[in-house]
Amino acid sequence: MDLPFDLPGRFWRGNLHTHSDRSDGALSPDEVCRRYREAGYDFLAITDHFKAKYGFPLTDTRHLRTETFTTLIGAELHAPRTEFSSEWHIIAIGLPSGFPPPEPRESAPHLARRARAAGAFIGMAHPAASLLTETDADSLDAAHAVEVYNALSAREDRGDSWHLTDVLLNRGRRLSAYAADDTHFQPQDPPGCAAWVQVRAESLEPEALLAALKTGHYYSSTGPELHAIRLEAGTVTVRCSPVRKVMVTGGAPGVQLVEGEALTEAVLPLAMFKDGYCRVTVEDRAGRRAWSNPIHLGPQASSTTS
Incomplete structure (x- = not known):
């Protein structure tokens, strides 16, 4: 993938993994977006858990878009199972309205392929916290990227997933790597706005940001530039x-x-x-x-x- 720094446009700060009260977050989508906007973010993806118990939400934040702040529509997808966990956690950003819920026996690789075919950017969420094995991760062949740092998982000393990413890269996978805070705004959670991506694009239009994510035109940070x-x-x-x-x-x-x-x-x-x-x-x-x-x-x- 090309280095993004000399590409046309500028860097836009955003978070790719966030939850609201449409699933297990504490705050409404409007309030979540307000907090990120006031913290200086340019865009946000609310990725509520795409589960039956929450009504398979694709949290619609389009009404919160302005000229200086935008949103990407996505979800955290789930399917059984990994070697050491009962379910997968897959970030899918850019899902269309009406994306069909998973079938009862649909595998995670098939679900991720279906989401990618629908236009989504696919990320392996918090592999270290999920105890993903190399075999697990290699089966997710639709992934664009690995979530190499998750600020919420860092609370449990499992925030860093670079080791698995390096193994996959050495095995020939072409993957980018993003950081996210996975904020739920629950009382026991670390503060939000703790990890983000800087995406290089010519505009703040959701389509431009999504295209840049898919081509790896970004870097990740918890502070430095x-x-x-x-x-x-x-x-x-x-x-x-x-x-x-x-x-x-x-x-x-x-x-x-x-x-x-x-x-x-x-x-x-x-x-x-x-x-x-x-x-x-x-x-x-x-x-x-x-x-x-x-x-x-x-x-x-x-x-x-x-």
């Missing part, structure tokens, strides 16, 4: 908001690391990743992180972005 990533002559140059660490990891064990008090630029070698892939992670003084999508390398890989 990525301003540019440039690949050239076997190195990667990263420009970002002030951080204490810039790291490059990928399809081989080990890390390339630069540390400092307030780094805003770093140059790191890529030789250890050869023709595989790499990804950039930055961490600020508060321990908050931002992640690029996987960057696939080749013998002639060279891309300048700003």
